[in-house]
Amino acid sequence: MPAEHAILGLLALDGDGAGDGLGYGYDLARHFGDGQPLAAVLRLEPGMLYHHLKKLDRVGWIAADGPAPETRPARQVYRLTPAGRSELARWLGEPVARTREIRLEFLVKLYFARRLDPARAARLLAEQRDRCRRLEGSLEGQLGRGDDGSSAGSTQDRAFLHLVLDLRLAQTRAAIAWLDRASSAAEP
């Protein structure tokens, strides 16, 4: 899920100002509110954030160091584990499968890829563009054949299916054009 990977990303970036993969709930929550850039794409209420932290701890991608002493109110500091770091890298290297996931999950990937490693961001954009291109070709094929997934159907049915495919194609093409703009904005 994008929310959990965003938490891994924030820890990798700079949990609390030291670049050491450390961070705690309240501090991470700040990135998901107000005028923060991530919040333009992904909202995360405190309740869900703490829920995700527990789950990430359970699967071993982050680890709790026990309640931090010397801090009042007591805060629970987490650190990114090697497993968490490699999971983040895997996720950042993988484009999203569906066009509708670009609006949320891909933008989150792009946000972290640009900050952690600009070369990786360029690769991610190129791979996402490839995938969208293939989807575009498949949709064009279906539209050309008047393909409804199986057989005929009424005229009205075929007109509706044409509208559905036409919309998907238009959204996919808009995404491809955007990916191109994003690539060329990053390079020069």
Added chain:
Amino acid sequence: MPAEHAILGLLALDGDGAGDGLGYGYDLARHFGDGQPLAAVLRLEPGMLYHHLKKLDRVGWIAADGPAPETRPARQVYRLTPAGRSELARWLGEPVARTREIRLEFLVKLYFARRLDPARAARLLAEQRDRCRRLEGSLEGQLGRGDDGSSAGSTQDRAFLHLVLDLRLAQTRAAIAWLDRASSAAEP
């Protein structure tokens, strides 16, 4: 939710071949599988379908007539109530608020509007287009101002927010062009 309104729509259309607002689970389920046009947009497993029927019954938009006699295996026939019919009309007259809802909820509305009342479908398309136009204007304004929702942020932050707004604008414009094509395909 789109799934529940789709059930109301199927009952209004022709629950089981009589145009009388009657229908039962197994029969409705057929519309959400295989090569059915609705299934290209909305999938509904039997479990969820029966769940929705119970809920629609609870809120009074459909009513169960008691297990139908004379049918074996026994089927539970539901009929659309006046409240359900007016809820369906309300929903069909209302465009969706966000661009991402066009892919699913708007397509479902369009499917039923075209079948129940082509004039209503034309009105729906026009109103959705209006709404998208306004969104487009607002996004253009934000992009022009370099608006990030509050104050400045780093250069990298502003570049990212620019990408986010650019993507939304592109998707909204693709939707507007599609709505135009859908309108002119319906008229002549």
Added chain:
DNA sequence: GGGATCATGTAACAGGTTACATGATTCA
């Protein structure tokens, strides 16, 4: 008799939303 189809569900789980609960510390 037995497999396909008709017909209605339940159970278990995964994930999200909203609102509230709890209590310490800081600072005007």
Added chain:
DNA sequence: TGAATCATGTAACCTGTTACATGATCCC
């Protein structure tokens, strides 16, 4: 002293997915 902020959660509820349970009837 009391409001804002720091800090961590719980509870209740809704949505959705997958898989399975149950049993009748039709037709070969």
